[in-house]
Amino acid sequence: MNFDRLKSEIKLITFFSEEELASLSALFSEVNLKKNEFLLKEGQVCNFVAFVTKGTLIYYKLLDSGKELTTDFAFAGDWVCNNQSRLCKISSALSIKAIEESQLLVIRTEDLEDCYKRYPQTERLGRILMEQSFIKIAAQTVDLQTISASDRYNKMLRDYPDVFQKVPLHYIANYLGIAPKSLSRIRKNP
Amino acid sequence: MNFDRLKSEIKLITFFSEEELASLSALFSEVNLKKNEFLLKEGQVCNFVAFVTKGTLIYYKLLDSGKELTTDFAFAGDWVCNNQSRLCKISSALSIKAIEESQLLVIRTEDLEDCYKRYPQTERLGRILMEQSFIKIAAQTVDLQTISASDRYNKMLRDYPDVFQKVPLHYIANYLGIAPKSLSRIRKNP
Numbered sequence: 001m002n003f004d005r006l007k008s009e010i011k012l013i014t015f016f017s018e019e020e021l022a023s024l025s026a027l028f029s030e031v032n033l034k035k036n037e038f039l040l041k042e043g044q045v046c047n048f049v050a051f052v053t054k055g056t057l058i059y060y061k062l063l064d065s066g067k068e069l070t071t072d073f074a075f076a077g078d079w080v081c082n083n084q085s086r087l088c089k090i091s092s093a094l095s096i097k098a099i100e101e102s103q104l105l106v107i108r109t110e111d112l113e114d115c116y117k118r119y120p121q122t123e124r125l126g127r128i129l130m131e132q133s134f135i136k137i138a139a140q141t142v143d144l145q146t147i148s149a150s151d152r153y154n155k156m157l158r159d160y161p162d163v164f165q166k167v168p169l170h171y172i173a174n175y176l177g178i179a180p181k182s183l184s185r186i187r188k189n190p
Numbered sequence: 191m192n193f194d195r196l197k198s199e200i201k202l203i204t205f206f207s208e209e210e211l212a213s214l215s216a217l218f219s220e221v222n223l224k225k226n227e228f229l230l231k232e233g234q235v236c237n238f239v240a241f242v243t244k245g246t247l248i249y250y251k252l253l254d255s256g257k258e259l260t261t262d263f264a265f266a267g268d269w270v271c272n273n274q275s276r277l278c279k280i281s282s283a284l285s286i287k288a289i290e291e292s293q294l295l296v297i298r299t300e301d302l303e304d305c306y307k308r309y310p311q312t313e314r315l316g317r318i319l320m321e322q323s324f325i326k327i328a329a330q331t332v333d334l335q336t337i338s339a340s341d342r343y344n345k346m347l348r349d350y351p352d353v354f355q356k357v358p359l360h361y362i363a364n365y366l367g368i369a370p371k372s373l374s375r376i377r378k379n380p
Contacts, residue, residue, distance in 0.1 A: 084328040087321050116314070123313035124306070130320035131277050137324065138274040141331045 002030065002053040006105050014124040024115060028105040033098035040096040046085035047109045052078050055102025056166050061094040070175040073167060083133055149178045153186050192220065192243040196295050204314040214305060218295040223288035230286040236275035237299045242268050245292025246356050251284040260365040263357060273323055339368045343376050
C-alpha cells in the first residue's frame with residue numbers, strides 16, 4: 001500500500017517498467033516513527049532520501065539562544081532529507097523529527113547513487129526533485145529577507161491549506177518567526 | 191575555442207559521444223557583453239542557461255531603499271542563470287550584468303528541455319548542476335543568517351582566491367553587506 005504511493009509518485013516524473021519499478025522500490029526500507037522520534041539528528045550526516053507515506057515531520061534547528069527554530073514541515077507525499085548535509089557529506093545543521101506517528105520509505109544515498117548508474121531514468125527523478133528543492137529554498141530565502149509574517153502566513157495557507165489541522169499552532173508560529181499570540185491575532189484578521 | 195571549454199565541462203559530468211556533443215553544442219549561441227551590459231534584467235523571465243567562457247558578471251537586486259545589493263558573482267567556467275525565474279517561469283527579482291567584457295554560451299530553456307528528451311544523459315548534467323546550485327544557495331542562506339562579515343570574507347577568499355584581481359572592491363563590500371572602508375580594514379586584519 002505504502003509502496004503504491006511511492007511508485008505513483010515516481011511514475012508521475014519518469015518512466016520505469018513495472019519490473020524496474022519493483023527493483024527500485026525494493027531499495028527503499030519502511031521506517032515507522034512515533035511522535036517526537038527523530039529521522040535525522042543535528043550533527044549526523046544525512047545519508048538517505050525519504051518519502052513520507054503517512055504523518056507529519058518538522059525540520060528545526062537549535063539556536064545559540066537555546067531556542068528551537070522550525071524551518072520546514074513535511075507531510076504525506078513529500079520527500080524528506082537534508083540535501084545540504086547529504087550532497088556535501090557534512091554534519092547536518094538541523095534535525096528532522098516526527099510530530100505525530102509517521103511512516104516513511106527510505107533509500108540510502110549509496111543505493112540511490114547505484115540507481116543513477118543502473119537505471120539512467122532515475123537521473124530525471126533526481127533532477128526534477130532537486131529543481132523542486134531549489135525552488136523551495138530560494139523562495140524561503142527571499143521570503144525571510146523581504147516579506148512580513150502576515151504575508152508569510154497567507155502564503156503558507158495557500159501552499160498548505162490544511163496545515164492548521166495537521167500541525168500544532170506553536171510550530172507554525174515558530175516557523176513564521178512570531179509569538180503564538182501574534183499568530184492567533186493574524187488568523188483572526190488575515 | 192570557447193566551445194572546447196563547454197565541451198570539456200560537460201564531459202566531466204556525463205557521457206556524450208563526439209557527435210552528440212557537437213549537436214548539443216550547436217544549440218548554444220555565443221553572446222558577447224560589454225562592461226555593464228545585461229544578461230538578464232529584473233522583471234524579465236529567465237529563459238536560458240549560460241556558460242561563462244570569459245569575463246566576470248554580478249547578480250544584484252535593487253532594494254526598496256534604491257541601493258543595489260550584489261548577491262553573487264560568476265567567472266569563466268561558471269554556469270549562469272536565475273534558476274528561480276527559469277524553473278517557475280516568473281519575473282526575475284534580480285539582474286545579471288557583466289562588470290567587464292564577457293563572453294558566454296547560451297542555451298534557451300526550450301532547447302534544454304528538448305535535450306532532456308533527445309539525449310537522456312543530459313538529465314545527469316541537469317541533476318548535478320541543480321545539486322551544485324542547491325548547495326550554493328543553501329550555504330549562502332545559512333551564512334547570511336549566522337556568520338560575520340569577517341568570516342564571510344575569509345570564506346570568499348577560500349572559494350575565490352583571486353576575487354580581488356577580478357572584481358572591484360565596492361562590489362565585494364556590497365556582497366558582504368559592509369562598507370568599502372570596513373572591507374579595507376578586514377583585509378588588513380583578516
